[in-house]
Amino acid sequence: MPTNEPSQHIVTSYDQELKRLRAMIARMGGLVEQQVAESTRALVRRDTDLAAEVVARDGEIDALEREIEQFSVRLLALRQPMAQDLRLIIACMKVSQDLERIGDYARNAGKRAIVIANQPAFSSMNGFSRLAHLVQENLKGAIDALVNDDVARADEVWASDEQVDDIYNGIFRELLTFMMEDPRNITAATHLLFVAKNLERIGDHATNIAERVHFAVVGENLPDERPKADVSAYAVVRAPE
Amino acid sequence: MPTNEPSQHIVTSYDQELKRLRAMIARMGGLVEQQVAESTRALVRRDTDLAAEVVARDGEIDALEREIEQFSVRLLALRQPMAQDLRLIIACMKVSQDLERIGDYARNAGKRAIVIANQPAFSSMNGFSRLAHLVQENLKGAIDALVNDDVARADEVWASDEQVDDIYNGIFRELLTFMMEDPRNITAATHLLFVAKNLERIGDHATNIAERVHFAVVGENLPDERPKADVSAYAVVRAPE
Numbered sequence: 092m093p094t095n096e097p098s099q100h101i102v103t104s105y106d107q108e109l110k111r112l113r114a115m116i117a118r119m120g121g122l123v124e125q126q127v128a129e130s131t132r133a134l135v136r137r138d139t140d141l142a143a144e145v146v147a148r149d150g151e152i153d154a155l156e157r158e159i160e161q162f163s164v165r166l167l168a169l170r171q172p173m174a175q176d177l178r179l180i181i182a183c184m185k186v187s188q189d190l191e192r193i194g195d196y197a198r199n200a201g202k203r204a205i206v207i208a209n210q211p212a213f214s215s216m217n218g219f220s221r222l223a224h225l226v227q228e229n230l231k232g233a234i235d236a237l238v239n240d241d242v243a244r245a246d247e248v249w250a251s252d253e254q255v256d257d258i259y260n261g262i263f264r265e266l267l268t269f270m271m272e273d274p275r276n277i278t279a280a281t282h283l284l285f286v287a288k289n290l291e292r293i294g295d296h297a298t299n300i301a302e303r304v305h306f307a308v309v310g311e312n313l314p315d316e317r318p319k320a321d322v323s324a325y326a327v328v329r330a331p332e
Numbered sequence: 333m334p335t336n337e338p339s340q341h342i343v344t345s346y347d348q349e350l351k352r353l354r355a356m357i358a359r360m361g362g363l364v365e366q367q368v369a370e371s372t373r374a375l376v377r378r379d380t381d382l383a384a385e386v387v388a389r390d391g392e393i394d395a396l397e398r399e400i401e402q403f404s405v406r407l408l409a410l411r412q413p414m415a416q417d418l419r420l421i422i423a424c425m426k427v428s429q430d431l432e433r434i435g436d437y438a439r440n441a442g443k444r445a446i447v448i449a450n451q452p453a454f455s456s457m458n459g460f461s462r463l464a465h466l467v468q469e470n471l472k473g474a475i476d477a478l479v480n481d482d483v484a485r486a487d488e489v490w491a492s493d494e495q496v497d498d499i500y501n502g503i504f505r506e507l508l509t510f511m512m513e514d515p516r517n518i519t520a521a522t523h524l525l526f527v528a529k530n531l532e533r534i535g536d537h538a539t540n541i542a543e544r545v546h547f548a549v550v551g552e553n554l555p556d557e558r559p560k561a562d563v564s565a566y567a568v569v570r571a572p573e
Contacts (some may be wrong), residue, residue, distance in 0.1 A: 157553065164419065164422060167408060167418060167422075168414055174409075177408060178405065181401070181425065184422065184426070185426070188426055192433075267519065270511065270518050270522075271515040274512040277508055277512055277518075281522075284525070284526075288526065
């Protein structure tokens with residue numbers, strides 16, 4: 092098939108480029124998952140060295156977002172993709188923006204872990220480990236779904252955010268109680284509240300990614316409303332009289 | 333010039349489409365600015381009706397993000413734009429994602445305003461008004477820059493986030509003190525902390541938008557480091573002994 096060769100070559104190279112784009116997202120996703128895991132570990136174990144490493148590593152994530160954007164723009168300009176390929180490339184750009192934001196949350200948690208290490212200890216830190224584990228699972232699921240065009244996996248992640256909200260609501264209430272017990276707990280509790288909220292937001296971003304994957308593969312949006320149980324914005328905890 | 337007409341017509345229609353895209357972003361930006369302004373006003377004036385309106389209006393913003401994405405994808409597929417046009421369309425998609433997130437922050441502030449209305453009053457609410465005003469200005473500047481390809485305006489916004497951080501750091505410390513004065517202030521103070529943090533993040537998103545505009549117009553990124561003064565993640569406030 093010598094006459095086919097040039098065109099075959101072009102098609103193959105285009106396929107390689109799409110594969111490379113997915114690999115870039117997988118790499119960025121893996122790095123972001125690691126940052127989420129390590130910032131939480133640093134927090135729970137009061138490991139300020141590990142926390143500082145997380146803070147320092149954030150630049151790599153920002154660089155990856157730019158790389159993905161540049162590569163995507165090049166693909167759009169040179170390949171003029173249509174339909175599903177076009178949706179995939181758009182999804183990758185948007186997902187890289189979600190991942191960059193998740194990276195910011197992890198860096199922020201790393202900074203706070205450094206402060207909290209010198210503050211009174213909060214006894215219920217295992218809620219944080221559970222929350223971090225769950226959002227990491229969701230994040231990993233969403234990225235795997237993107238890399239493998241796996242709609243079922245994406246839909247699964249989309250439906251499972253409710254559990255994240257339940258754990259977050261529990262932590263929120265416990266931390267308010269911790270503050271009320273002793274004003275010396277307030278600094279630690281405040282930083283922990285932000286870390287918990289960041290983890291909950293990371294869960295939201297994982298859900299966003301799952302929605303984007305669904306749209307990229309199927310070409311239609313998931314319904315507007317998803318199971319949602321974060322009621323903490325409405326929470327009131329009574330101070331002891 | 334009858335022979336030119338069809339091609340002229342196509343070009344004009346393409347220009348119209350790009351104009352329409354910019355108009356969509358301007359509309360979304362205007363709506364988001366309004367949400368930020370009204371959620372803060374609701375908070376400061378303890379106006380729960382206004383807060384509920386903000387919460388209810390968030391769906392419009394989500395719908396606009398989807399509209400902008402669909403229109404952009406259509407433009408990419410049908411017009412196969414190059415260079416600056418391509419960068420503009422990508423920027424619009426990414427900016428709509430930033431605006432959607434800002435809308436979420438405003439909705440969240442609206443929810444919290446409803447709770448705070450029934451809690452002890454925090455005396456220094458004018459910090460919130462100042463912070464909201466400033467991030468709104470930056471948001472407006474960034475959107476105007478996008479709509480008018482105004483790099484100077486974008487760079488101005490990019491450089492002015494420092495002031496946002498200064499006000500935020502002040503509010504953070506005041507709220508921690510407010511909590512320490514009386515445990516009955518803790519619920520209100522916690523919600524207010526999140527609202528302040530949300531406003532600070534809105535400022536960050538405005539800066540992101542400014543960066544995207546710079547890149548879209550100039551084709552090169554702004555430097556990695558920008559003036560940044562948010563040290564609140566490291567803040568420690570001592571409880572009175």
